[in-house]
Amino acid sequence: AQTVTQSQPEMSVQEAETVTLSCTYDTSESDYYLFWYKQPPSRQMILVIRQEAYKQQNATENRFSVNFQKAAKSFSLKISDSQLGDAAMYFCAYGNDYKLSFGAGTTVTVRA
């Protein structure tokens, strides 16, 4: 079974600053996907960014970027120019075929 570990229960960032969330995972597969999801108090899981394991280039979506280290099984998320609307729980997830395995999440608070 795949395990996903998020070692930071909470992170705080000043508005307009940068924050990096950590994620490690364990798998014996070579082909898989990695995701970061955002879950605000409204509860809906919103996809932030997706990385395909066979692609060496790190994914980027506007202010969100990842640092994917396949050999180290590490997948961190960087949020640049943090905004108040970024405050939420962030989950790292591993996907293989059809099933997602999630980490325990990191709560991000943004200070005005």
Added chain:
Amino acid sequence: DTGVSQDPRHKITKRGQNVTFRCDPISEHNRLYWYRQTLGQGPEFLTYFQNEAQLEKSRLLSDRFSAERPKGSFSTLEIQRTEQGDSAMYLCASSRGQTSFNYGYTFGSGTRLTVV
């Protein structure tokens, strides 16, 4: 595209009662998934349908749980003889195509169950 809809949003029930939740996936999505999320944790996979066929059930899905997807459209998740440990948010997701993650894996807003 109206997204994945779940009903009800909240359900409070007494221990021992049966409850049923409904999920309406995005119309062109042939795959449907159920997850359970307890407070402060990430979602955990429960079960998965491709069209009307239930192809995998997690060991988390005890005999008191049953899921159906008649005609490959909406899905229902029933919990019989509810226990306090069943209190959680139940999330539904859907996707399309042969490869789930290529064409969007969209979650609904969930049904929060409280067993008292």
